[in-house]
Amino acid sequence: MKIAYPMRIDAFKQPGGDLYQIQAYIDAGQRIERSTAVPFAGKVIVDFKEDFTEYDIVHLTNIDRPVDAFAYYLSAKRAGKPIVLSTIHHSYQEVNRYEREGRGGVVGLVSGNLRFPQLELLRSMIRCAESPQLIKPTWTVMRRGVYEIQRALLSNANLIQILSKKERIDIAKDFGELESNHFVCIRNGCESSPPGTAAKNEGHRDLEVCVVGRIEARKNQIKILEALEQLGLSGVFIGKENLNHRQYCREFKSRIARSSSKYLAGLSHAETLRYMRRSRVHVSASWFEVSSLVDLEAYGEGCAIVSSQCGGTHELLGENAQYVDPGDSQDIERGILAAMGRTERAHGVMLGKDWGEVGIQLSELYCHLLGRRPNKTLSHRTPSTCEI
Known part of the structure; x- marks a missing residue:
């Protein structure tokens, strides 16, 4: 089978979790x-001219970038191809709160007073300056309406793949109920170190806190840094800068330079896991998430976990993590203190599955869609799937 994975046209210029997810799918399939x-x-x-x-x-991705997704959708329909849609949808209630409270500066003053459709069209028009191929699809979405385009994608896909039960709930809140048999929940895989590696490293955790994630306002690193300073703790921050958040990145680097914490920029996956194994606690406090991979990887490397209450981490970690409000500094401090006080560790526990198992699930899904074998993915529930 040969699968096309059209993505936002800046996926390689601004790599994020969505690109990591799809690349992991491709590697697992091979x-x-x-x-x-x-x-x-x-x-x-990442080219609208691709012939499908x-x-x-x-396999489309990301209804929160409807301009890109709809352009590919039209091409897929013209080619007569079955469509799988990975929604990668974030709660608009959480997104709107982020725009009001988390952005800051002049951008925050503007975005905090706009709804998602207005914001996304504004962003797309800005992107057109660098990517002229966005002009025509942006005009199409502007004429038809952002929500209408998103609903069309959801309604016309052959199957909708989600990453968590929470994502299914958010879709229903934001777009209305859809037929449940259109949905299949396949969680992301988690690649940790070989079994026992984290346990062997116990007692050698020379770092207090690590924070892994792209440096941007959404990931909330400045507020985490402030919490660490308030508690008298230090951390290592790992992640590439988001070039669309230059002012936030400058402020973050300025503040961390005056603190006891360190910014290590972007590291390889293997190097990042090594820092997780050296750390007592991993902290994330994103304003919105679908399913945080770094939470699971850090847990698998033996860190105590502080996670944002936004997203689906609680569906896997349950009571084995502290959940914090990204907009409440004191709550972030509370979560870090509680995690630092934990005496037990995860000891390299694997949660649910690795990417190889995800590849098998996707293969069954694709075969079902092509009528090549009986559907197992939708009817057979395993630890890898989630009830919807």
């Missing part, structure tokens, strides 16, 4: 053994 499932090849596409004729399935 590693499938034929005795287990049907292998599939995939390609990330040679592909078996078009």
